[in-house]
Amino acid sequence: MTHVLLIGNGAREHAIAEAIRRSAQTPRLYSFMKTNNPGIASLSEKICLGRYDQPEAIVAFGRDAGIDLAIVGPEDPLGHGVVDALTAAGIPAVGPTRSLARLETSKSFTRNLLEKYGIPGNPRFRNFTSLDGIDAFLRELDGIVLKPDGLTGGKGVLVQGDHFQTGAEALDHCRDILKVHSGVTVEEKLEGEEFSLQCLSDGRTVIPTPPVQDHKRRFVGDSGPNTGGMGSYSCADHLLPFLDADAVAAGLAITRKVADAILLETGIPYKGVLYGGFMLTRTGVKLIEYNARFGDPEAMNILPLLRTDFIDVCRAILDGKLDRIDIVFEKKATVCKYIVPKGYGLPGDHPDASCKSSLITIGDVHPARLYYSSVDRRADGLYMTSSRAIGVVGIADTLAEAEEIAERGVAGVHGPVDHRPDIGTEPLIRKRMEHMKKIKEE
Numbered sequence: 001m002t003h004v005l006l007i008g009n010g011a012r013e014h015a016i017a018e019a020i021r022r023s024a025q026t027p028r029l030y031s032f033m034k035t036n037n038p039g040i041a042s043l044s045e046k047i048c049l050g051r052y053d054q055p056e057a058i059v060a061f062g063r064d065a066g067i068d069l070a071i072v073g074p075e076d077p078l079g080h081g082v083v084d085a086l087t088a089a090g091i092p093a094v095g096p097t098r099s100l101a102r103l104e105t106s107k108s109f110t111r112n113l114l115e116k117y118g119i120p121g122n123p124r125f126r127n128f129t130s131l132d133g134i135d136a137f138l139r140e141l142d143g144i145v146l147k148p149d150g151l152t153g154g155k156g157v158l159v160q161g162d163h164f165q166t167g168a169e170a171l172d173h174c175r176d177i178l179k180v181h182s183g184v185t186v187e188e189k190l191e192g193e194e195f196s197l198q199c200l201s202d203g204r205t206v207i208p209t210p211p212v213q214d215h216k217r218r219f220v221g222d223s224g225p226n227t228g229g230m231g232s233y234s235c236a237d238h239l240l241p242f243l244d245a246d247a248v249a250a251g252l253a254i255t256r257k258v259a260d261a262i263l264l265e266t267g268i269p270y271k272g273v274l275y276g277g278f279m280l281t282r283t284g285v286k287l288i289e290y291n292a293r294f295g296d297p298e299a300m301n302i303l304p305l306l307r308t309d310f311i312d313v314c315r316a317i318l319d320g321k322l323d324r325i326d327i328v329f330e331k332k333a334t335v336c337k338y339i340v341p342k343g344y345g346l347p348g349d350h351p352d353a354s355c356k357s358s359l360i361t362i363g364d365v366h367p368a369r370l371y372y373s374s375v376d377r378r379a380d381g382l383y384m385t386s387s388r389a390i391g392v393v394g395i396a397d398t399l400a401e402a403e404e405i406a407e408r409g410v411a412g413v414h415g416p417v418d419h420r421p422d423i424g425t426e427p428l429i430r431k432r433m434e435h436m437k438k439i440k441e442e
């Protein structure tokens with residue numbers, strides 16, 4: 001009997017928990033969570049609530065449970081060295097060490113690594129630890145993006161046009177960033193369509209999963225503020241409507257070179273998920289950023305399609321044997337739509353901003369799948385807390401059918417909720433394709 005420890009409390013981890021429980025090895029699941037996720041709890045033998053910045057508490061829970069294998073879902077525990085602590089305690093853990101998680105936590109580390117090893121995909125960039133020279137570099141760029149160094153909870157990147165307008169404002173932001181962060185990466189703003197390519201790495205072999213497109217904007221038509229991600233889709237052919245096999249191969253080639261470079265640079269094999277956030281531009285595939293974990297919502301697009309035993313995949317990652325196993329994803333389309341409280345992403349003074357902690361009821365959602373995120377099960381029912389509440393996933397042969405299933409699922413959840421009805425629909429997909437066509441013609 002395999003005893004598996006899962007760290008994390010979001011919908012991504014609910015999807016990971018489901019993949020673990022699908023294993024033919026009838027594993028027992030032990031979950032360490034920051035807040036109780038009723039979806040994960042219902043699949044777990046035992047749960048422990050605690051903080052992700054206290055690796056010793058996670059190790060103690062793992063030791064007591066006699067864990068054989070641990071999986072770390074979110075970036076926070078990775079950045080706090082949870083994999084290092086588990087490994088030191090003799091518990092093999094899927095996920096990079098704290099040092100290798102710098103690929104996500106330090107934008108300058110990643111840009112420098114690509115540059116040093118001659119890996120394509122970097123935009124024009126420079127790292128700064130003081131204001132010296134920033135003004136001159138800002139003037140050289142047509143469009144500006146600012147990235148603070150260090151974990152920022154996904155809210156640190158500032159893009160010209162979205163978060164600020166002028167070079168003078170960019171300079172002010174740099175001044176503020178350098179007051180709290182050790183450095184800032186200033187880079188050229190790229191134009192194109194983004195895609196997520198989540199890859200599995202054992203340090204030497206890198207295996208791709210189907211590409212996914214996320215939707216960060218809060219409202220229909222990609223308007224409103226950026227969020228953690230309002231939903232995502234993937235296609236049955238494991239490409240995207242604007243993305244051909246060559247572009248996917250280009251993203252994969254970059255990630256393979258990055259895994260090799262990490263090994264050369266640090267001597268440590270990267271064991272875990274290497275999720276490249278790429279952008280297809282007029283001049284090819286560029287790297288926006290790496291994440292050291294599965295995406296949320298993107299994990300919910302690909303894990304339900306995995307036909308290979310997930311525990312075997314984890315063991316192959318840990319044993320450096322990804323080249324020996326056949327990892328199969330079903331050829332189906334998926335659409336994930338996040339149900340969020342109406343007030344999600346709105347400024348505090350907005351009339352809807354208060355309906356964040358409300359009761360929701362779940363009726364008939366069949367055949368959609370639900371993955372719980374920020375929800376709390378109380379005596380009188382299920383409550384949303386403050387953030388994204390439930391990821392609703394439709395899986396079918398075509399994108400249109402998958403979208404329709406996701407919508408049916410969303411319609412079965414009642415309360416002061418909202419979602420993006422346009423994700424995965426034909427008009428929005430067409431807009432993406434036209435955007436790409438226009439960019440290529442420019």
Ligand code: AMP
Binds near residue numbers: 154
């Ligand atoms: P976040 O998820 O908050 O870290 O923001 C990352 C987002 O910033 C990406 O998904 C892109 O939309 C945007 N971004 C980051 N770097 C660039 C870049 N060089 N050019 C254009 N957009 C970028």
Ligand code: GLY
Binds near residue numbers: 214229291295297298
């Ligand atoms: N979907 C974006 C992320 O997981 O960071």
